[in-house]
Amino acid sequence: MRHFFATLLIIFTGFTTTAQKTEYVTQNTIRYYPESSYKNDTYAAERCVLDIYYPKGIKNFSTIIWFHGGGLTEGSRYIPDALKDKGYCIVAIGYRLSPKVKGTTCIEDAAAAIAWIYKNIATYGGDPSLIFVSGHSAGGYLAMMTVLNKTYLSKYSVDADKIAGLIPFSGQCITHFTIRKEKGIPEKQPVVDEFAPLYHVRPDAPPLLLITGDRELEMLGRYEENAYLARMMKIAGHKDTRLLELDGYGHNMEAPAFPLLLKEVKRILDTKK
Numbered sequence: 001m002r003h004f005f006a007t008l009l010i011i012f013t014g015f016t017t018t019a020q021k022t023e024y025v026t027q028n029t030i031r032y033y034p035e036s037s038y039k040n041d042t043y044a045a046e047r048c049v050l051d052i053y054y055p056k057g058i059k060n061f062s063t064i065i066w067f068h069g070g071g072l073t074e075g076s077r078y079i080p081d082a083l084k085d086k087g088y089c090i091v092a093i094g095y096r097l098s099p100k101v102k103g104t105t106c107i108e109d110a111a112a113a114i115a116w117i118y119k120n121i122a123t124y125g126g127d128p129s130l131i132f133v134s135g136h137s138a139g140g141y142l143a144m145m146t147v148l149n150k151t152y153l154s155k156y157s158v159d160a161d162k163i164a165g166l167i168p169f170s171g172q173c174i175t176h177f178t179i180r181k182e183k184g185i186p187e188k189q190p191v192v193d194e195f196a197p198l199y200h201v202r203p204d205a206p207p208l209l210l211i212t213g214d215r216e217l218e219m220l221g222r223y224e225e226n227a228y229l230a231r232m233m234k235i236a237g238h239k240d241t242r243l244l245e246l247d248g249y250g251h252n253m254e255a256p257a258f259p260l261l262l263k264e265v266k267r268i269l270d271t272k273k
Contacts, residue, residue, distance in 0.1 A: 067135030140171025203237030
């Protein structure tokens with residue numbers, strides 16, 4: 001019996017040592033537009049950049065793209081601590097904000113960033129077929145708009161269906177309230193037009209996991225918007241849409257959602273083996 005436990009200890013220690021050997025590198029403030037786009041544009045130079053956190057010396061790793069929230073009017077890029085040291089590359093995206101630009105420009109920036117990652121992640125060791133797109137609130141909205149509406153990525157000759165998974169946190173599924181405000185539409189007047197993820201329901205989209213806070217605690221009708229999107233995706237014929245509601249959590253539901261994001265990434269990767 002002692003030999004058995006000693007063997008287990010050696011095996012466990014070996015795994016621990018191996019895990020500890022993984023070194024992560026961060027490269028900051030990488031521009032994702034052509035250099036000409038930044039000429040004489042200090043705001044683009046400040047906002048249209050990304051940070052990459054990746055496992056050094058690992059080949060064909062998976063990548064999670066993270067868009068920050070803030071209503072398309074505030075916030076800054078950051079790499080969530082809960083996603084670090086898990087074997088994945090994490091990319092934090094910066095984008096321009098309203099009112100300095102139109103809300104639709106935020107979507108265009110998000111698409112440009114995804115396209116840059118898709119075309120360049122292999123140089124860091126990543127597999128472009130294993131890219132997951134996520135974000136919280138406005139970031140979730142940007143994730144959905146860029147992946148569900150294929151025209152944004154097709155501008156860069158990137159097929160949105162090549163994204164491995166779409167996992168937004170409490171994203172707005174109707175037209176974003178900032179875009180509605182720019183058009184003089186009240187915050188509580190729901191609109192579904194080409195700037196609504198709901199407008200782009202389709203059966204051939206990547207796997208979709210929608211995560212929201214408690215329906216009674218969420219911002220406005222955020223749970224119901226996601227529930228309707230989930231229902232319409234299924235009716236349209238999408239085979240891999242799921243909705244998770246985090247009981248007891250309001251709009252600021254990132255902390256309990258991160259483990260669900262990681263679990264979903266693993267689930268999808270397991271299906272590819």
